[in-house]
Amino acid sequence: MKTTLQSFFTLALIISCSFNSFAQISYEGNSTYGRLDDVTYDLNTENTLYAVSLGNHIMKSIDNGINWEVMYSFPESGTQISDLRLMGNDTLSFIIKNSGQNANNTIYFFDLNTQNISQQITAPNPGLSDQQWVTSYDIYNQDPNIILFAQGFNYQNINYVKVFYTTNAGSTWSEVYFNTNYDSVFINKVAIHPNNPGSLYMSRNYGPNGVDGGLFVSSDAGGTWTEKLAGIVLSPITFNPQNASEMLLGTSSSFGGGDQNLYHSLDNGDTWQPMAITWTNLYDWADDDITRIEFNPTDANKIIVLDTNEMIISSDGGATWTNHIYPLNDDFTENPDSYFYGLNVSFNPFNNNELMVNANYHPFKSTDGGVTLEKLENPFFLSNKVAVSQIGSENLYYGVQGGLVHKDMTTNLETAHNIIPLNIGNIGNGNTYFIDRTTEGRVYSFTSGGFGNTLLNVSNEFGANPFPIYGVQFDNLLSTTTDPSNNNIVWASFQNSGTYKIDFSDPMSPTPTQITLPESGLHWSTAFDGQNPNTVFVSVGTNFYKSSDNGATWELKSDGISLTLNSDAILDIKQNPNNNQEIVIATTQGIFKTTDYAENWTQVYIGDNVTSIKYSGTNHLAASIYSSPTTEAQILVSKNNADTWIEIPVQAIENVGSQSMDFTFDVNSVTVYIATPDLGIMTYNINTDTLSTPDNEYSELDIKMYPNPAKDILNIQIPEHLNIDNVSIFSATGQKVNDYDTLQNINVSSLSTGLYFVRIQGGKTVWIKRLSKL
Numbered sequence: 001m002k003t004t005l006q007s008f009f010t011l012a013l014i015i016s017c018s019f020n021s022f023a024q025i026s027y028e029g030n031s032t033y034g035r036l037d038d039v040t041y042d043l044n045t046e047n048t049l050y051a052v053s054l055g056n057h058i059m060k061s062i063d064n065g066i067n068w069e070v071m072y073s074f075p076e077s078g079t080q081i082s083d084l085r086l087m088g089n090d091t092l093s094f095i096i097k098n099s100g101q102n103a104n105n106t107i108y109f110f111d112l113n114t115q116n117i118s119q120q121i122t123a124p125n126p127g128l129s130d131q132q133w134v135t136s137y138d139i140y141n142q143d144p145n146i147i148l149f150a151q152g153f154n155y156q157n158i159n160y161v162k163v164f165y166t167t168n169a170g171s172t173w174s175e176v177y178f179n180t181n182y183d184s185v186f187i188n189k190v191a192i193h194p195n196n197p198g199s200l201y202m203s204r205n206y207g208p209n210g211v212d213g214g215l216f217v218s219s220d221a222g223g224t225w226t227e228k229l230a231g232i233v234l235s236p237i238t239f240n241p242q243n244a245s246e247m248l249l250g251t252s253s254s255f256g257g258g259d260q261n262l263y264h265s266l267d268n269g270d271t272w273q274p275m276a277i278t279w280t281n282l283y284d285w286a287d288d289d290i291t292r293i294e295f296n297p298t299d300a301n302k303i304i305v306l307d308t309n310e311m312i313i314s315s316d317g318g319a320t321w322t323n324h325i326y327p328l329n330d331d332f333t334e335n336p337d338s339y340f341y342g343l344n345v346s347f348n349p350f351n352n353n354e355l356m357v358n359a360n361y362h363p364f365k366s367t368d369g370g371v372t373l374e375k376l377e378n379p380f381f382l383s384n385k386v387a388v389s390q391i392g393s394e395n396l397y398y399g400v401q402g403g404l405v406h407k408d409m410t411t412n413l414e415t416a417h418n419i420i421p422l423n424i425g426n427i428g429n430g431n432t433y434f435i436d437r438t439t440e441g442r443v444y445s446f447t448s449g450g451f452g453n454t455l456l457n458v459s460n461e462f463g464a465n466p467f468p469i470y471g472v473q474f475d476n477l478l479s480t481t482t483d484p485s486n487n488n489i490v491w492a493s494f495q496n497s498g499t500y501k502i503d504f505s506d507p508m509s510p511t512p513t514q515i516t517l518p519e520s521g522l523h524w525s526t527a528f529d530g531q532n533p534n535t536v537f538v539s540v541g542t543n544f545y546k547s548s549d550n551g552a553t554w555e556l557k558s559d560g561i562s563l564t565l566n567s568d569a570i571l572d573i574k575q576n577p578n579n580n581q582e583i584v585i586a587t588t589q590g591i592f593k594t595t596d597y598a599e600n601w602t603q604v605y606i607g608d609n610v611t612s613i614k615y616s617g618t619n620h621l622a623a624s625i626y627s628s629p630t631t632e633a634q635i636l637v638s639k640n641n642a643d644t645w646i647e648i649p650v651q652a653i654e655n656v657g658s659q660s661m662d663f664t665f666d667v668n669s670v671t672v673y674i675a676t677p678d679l680g681i682m683t684y685n686i687n688t689d690t691l692s693t694p695d696n697e698y699s700e701l702d703i704k705m706y707p708n709p710a711k712d713i714l715n716i717q718i719p720e721h722l723n724i725d726n727v728s729i730f731s732a733t734g735q736k737v738n739d740y741d742t743l744q745n746i747n748v749s750s751l752s753t754g755l756y757f758v759r760i761q762g763g764k765t766v767w768i769k770r771l772s773k774l
Contacts, residue, residue, distance in 0.1 A: 025070075025654070027379040028407070028673070029680030030414055033400050033422070034378035038084035038344050039065070039356040039363045040092075042112075046350045050092060051363065052081045053380050055678030056655060058092070058110065065356070065365060065376050070654050070679070072110060072117075076755065077627055077650075077657030077677070079104065083137070087144060091118070095134040100629070101754035102132040107139075107149065120731070121147060122752075124164045124173040129153035135161055136190045145169040146197045148190045148222075150177075161187050163202060165222045176222025177202060183211035188235040188252055193268065194244040197221070201269060203234035205252065213258075215249060217269050229272055232258060238293040242300040244268075248318075250290030250305065262290060262305055264318065277321045280310050294345040299352055304370050306342025309334075311357070313370050324371060336361045336422035339373055361422045379680045385433055386675040388662045392440035395462060396673070398681045399660075402430025404443070406462040417463040418447075433463075434480040439487045446477035456480075456492055458504060469510040472497045481526040485533035491515070491551075493523040499538075501551065518545050518554040527573040531580045537598070539570030544585065546598055560601030561585070561592055572612045574621075576641065584642050586610040586623055593642045605636065605645045616665030620688060622672065627657035635661070635672055639688060646691055649768070653684050703760060709772035716743040716760065726761045729771065748773060 035054050042048035047064040056074035058081060061067060074081060080097040087093050092110040099105050106123040110116070126132060131154045140146035149164045163177035179186055185207035193199035202216040202225075213233040216225040235252035249263040249272065260281075261274040289308055296302035305312040310325045326339040334340040344358035357364045357373060364373035385399030394409040403418035418431060436442030443459045445466055452474040457466035469490075476495040483489040488505040499517055504510040517523060521541030529535035536547045538554075542563035545554045563570070568588045576582035581597045584604075591605035591613065605623075609631040613623040619641045625634040633656055635648035650656075653674065660675040672684040704717040718724060727740045729748070737756065740746050748771075756771040 024685045026683050026685075027680055028396060028683055029379040029381060029383065029398060029400070030405060030416075031377035031379045033381040034680070035361065035381055035678075036068070036363050036376070036378055037358055038082070039358055039376070040084060040086050040344075040346045041348050041356065043086065043089050043349050049346075049356070050084060050086070052084050052094065053678040054382060055080055055657070055676075057081065057678060058084065058094070059380070065363070068378055068380070071115065073651070073655040075651070075655050075757075076101075076104065077632055077655055083134075085139075087139060088141060091144070093137075093139055095137065097133060102129070103752045103754040105133045107134065107137055107147065109144065119169065121149070121166075121170040124149065124151065124162075124170070124175070126151055126153045126160070126162050128155045129160075130155055135187060138190050138192045140192045140197045141194065143167075143197065146192065148192050148200055149173075150187045150190045150202075159186075163187060163190060163222070165200065167197070167221075174222060176200070176218070177216070177225075179207070182216075183207045183209050185211055185213070188233075189237050191237040191239075194239050194241075196268075199268065201237050203237055203249065203252075205233055205235075212254075215269065215272075228269065229263065232261075234263075236290060236293045238295065240300050241295050241297045248293045248303070248305075250293055253289040260290065260307070262293070262312075275318055275321070277305075277312055278323065279307070279312075280323060280325050289341075291342055292345055294347070296347045296352065296355075298347070298349055302347075302352075302369065304345050304355070304357075306345065306357070308341050309339075311339065311342060311370055315369070334360075334423045337375060339364060340423070345370075380678060381680045382677050383660075383675040383681055384430075384677075385660045386662055386673045386681055387433075387435035387660075388664050388673055389435055389437065389440065390664060391436075391438065394664075395441075396681075397433065397435050397443070397463070398673075398675060399430065399433065400680075404431070404433050404445070404463050406443075406464075415462065415464065432477050434477075436480075436482050436487075438482045438484050442482065442487070444477075444480040444490065444492075456502070458490070458507075467507050469504040469507070470500060470502050470512050478522060478524055479526060481528070483533070484528050484530075491526045491536075493526070495522065499523050515551045518556065519543065522569060524569055524571050525573045525585075527575055527583075529580055530575055530577060537573050537575075537583065539573060539585065541565070542568050542570065542587075544570060544573075544598060544601075557598035558601070559599065560594075560603075561587075562603065563587060563589055571610070574613050574615055576615055577617065582641065584613055584615075584621065586613040591623060591636075591642065591645070604642050607634075607636075610636070612661060614663045616670075618665075620665055620670065622663040622665075622670050624658070624661035624672075626659050626661075633658035633661075633674070635684070635686075637670060637686060637688065637691060639691070648684075648686065653682065654679065656682060703767055703769070705758060705769050705771070708770075709774045710748055711774040712747065712749040714746040714748050714758075714771065716746070716758070718743065718760075718762075722762055724760060724762045726759075728759045730757045730759060 036051040039051040049061040051059045056079045057070050058072040059068045060071035079099045081094050082097050084094045090112045096104050107121040109119040111118040133152045135150040135152040138148045146167050152161050161179045164173040165176050166173045186205040187202050188205045189203045191201040198221040200218040204214045206212050214230045215228040218225050233252045233254045236250045238248045240246035245268045247265040251261050260279045263272040264275050265272045292306040294304050301317040303314045312321050314321050339359045341360040346356045348354035353369045354367050363376040387397045389395045396407040402420040405416045407414045432446035434444040441462045443463045445457045455468045456470040457468050459466040478493045481491045489503050493499040499515040500512045502512045523540050525539045527537045534550045538545050543558045546557050547554050570585050570587050572586040582595050584593045590607045592601045593604045594601045609628050611626045621638040623636040627633045632650040636645045638645050656676040658674050662673045664671045668689045670686045674682040729737045751773045758769045758771050760767045
């Protein structure tokens with residue numbers, strides 16, 4: 001797979017290691033669950049499409065939507081790329097939603113030729129605000145420096161909206177609308193007239209003071225506004241691409257308070273008339289929403305209007321309309337495999353009858369002008385769990401839609417359990433699953449019932465036919481570990497109830513026995529000695545304990561483990577399968593190792609939120625850092641029994657977020673399985689023969705950067721004999737901010753608040769460190 005990143009992030013691939021062509025990305029998830037939004041045809045290249053994932057990725061297809069690859073990764077997981085548009089022939093525009101950095105929640109231009117962010121439109125400052133986001137935007141195609149920008153913001157739990165106008169790509173802005181000055185009515189959509197950059201339009205939503213809707217029109221770049229269609233809640237605004245004086249305007253849902261209409265203007269929006277369309281209401285208690293209006297750019301007589309349960313199509317410029325209705329299920333719920341709540345339309349410029357329609361759950365392709373639709377499947381979805389079992393045959397398990405999918409890696413047959421249909425929202429994380437590492441087909445699940453009841457279940461059939469073995473109320477399951485000397489006994493630790501040894505030899509009458517741990521605190525991990533079954537290791541909070549009598553008594557074995565009480569934790573324990581004296585632990589502050597059976601520990605890796613770790617059958621190990629408010633997902637690999645670690649930069653795995661990873665090992669490779677919030681189950685194959693530590697003798701651990709976060713001054717501390725050639729600071733989108741010829745008293749006071757990357761080069765080695773600017 002071709003992976004294209006910004007030039008800065010290509011340089012970042014040599015962080016702490018030397019990279020050759022050693023890795024490959026593929027996707028293992030079932031395409032039934034796939035989601036892509038804003039599918040858009042390229043104007044110049046036949047069969048080429050662009051789309052956005054549910055997260056921070058722009059996707060590209062060169063075979064008309066059959067296969068997709070990542071074209072661009074926004075360098076902050078947890079964000080969402082939205083409102084993707086093609087500007088002219090060679091630029092995409094989009095907005096970022098959900099960034100924790102307000103400066104990132106703005107508009108971006110992506111150059112299709114260089115495949116880089118060519119420009120970030122700096123968001124105007126709305127004044128006092130706790131959070132900011134883009135509500136709507138429009139760009140004047142004849143001059144992309146002219147932008148109309150609706151910015152939502154929150155202050156003291158109250159939402160507001162301001163609309164700004166710029167003619168110089170955001171160097172200066174004019175505030176043209178503040179909802180508190182106009183009866184507090186919010187804005188749905190903004191638009192610039194295609195032939196007159198001073199003619200602006202805003203469709204309005206609801207207001208809290210009894211005044212709703214209306215279309216605001218300005219002929220003087222927002223200096224003054226005239227209202228049309230007062231009192232009508234409106235949303236999409238569309239211009240005829242071959243005659244811009246002709247406009248179409250759609251109503252937005254008024255929850256039964258108004259009529260659904262498509263309004264038509266032939267005089268640049270001065271006068272409006274409803275078009276003669278018969279609408280099919282989805283529910284008796286509410287009118288439907290017009291969500292999108294699109295002219296075919298090569299044949300403006302062809303128009304498609306999307307609403308909740310139907311597409312309305314005209315082939316004669318709106319003189320007549322045909323309704324294509326997509327019925328609900330028998331229980332009046334929407335069918336997630338069919339069209340429901342259309343969001344976007346893109347016409348194929350090389351085939352007048354072909355188009356792509358984005359609905360709420362899937363993209364669809366039509367080859368007959370929208371009359372019939374074919375679901376466009378893809379493997380990109382939200383997953384929060386992945387595990388691989390190699391006991392017996394190889395089996396892959398992954399989470400999707402609150403349930404679990406089992407895939408036999410030999411036959412590729414899949415079986416899904418407890419999957420919630422796509423049309424049911426608010427599933428949260430769903431059930432909790434742990435895959436047993438000692439018994440083939442064994443899966444533990446933790447399911448919620450009513451009134452806070454929760455059950456720990458066991459399946460011996462790869463997730464099928466589970467049976468309950470223990471019930472608790474208002475609790476969470478932290479870990480399960482099967483006793484290797486009796487695979488009908490599991491140690492289960494709960495967040496509130498403590499730790500239990502549960503014997504389910506008799507499935508109809510399991511026997512739980514509470515384990516008395518040496519201290520209170522969260523018990524995240526359990527490991528049994530591979531050579532002494534009665535010896536058990538547990539982590540409780542920041543301490544490591546050993547029991548030689550199967551949990552009856554405990555010894556504290558934490559010498560050398562330097563963690564902070566109440567803020568750190570030991571998250572995973574693994575023992576070397578070839579040497580029981582060697583144990584490693586993954587912690588919130590890095591990785592520690594012992595070679596004398598836990599008598600003494602040494603920290604072998606410094607890093608935040610190292611959550612899981614795994615041995616191969618030889619001297620290779622792999623570990624994972626999971627996404628958190630302060631960390632990006634990352635892979636760590638060791639080739640020498642955990643003594644040193646090679647970091648695989650997050651940029652190499654498409655800047656994905658992850659809360660779950662697993663590893664399989666071959667003689668000269670590691671395959672990483674990554675559950676992602678928008679790319680499904682990603683696999684990343686690492687050739688360990690070509691993976692090497694830096695030529696430079698100094699590691700990233702030797703370089704300190706403080707204070708971080710920084711407000712005014714930043715300092716970099718390096719080993720005395722390390723020569724640094726260059727220090728540069730880059731924005732979160734990879735644009736260089738400045739170069740520096742000093743390591744001390746670097747003035748960063750002029751930088752906007754947000755995330756940056758500091759690039760430090762010494763010889764042939766480059767280190768990249770994250771900087772938070774206050």
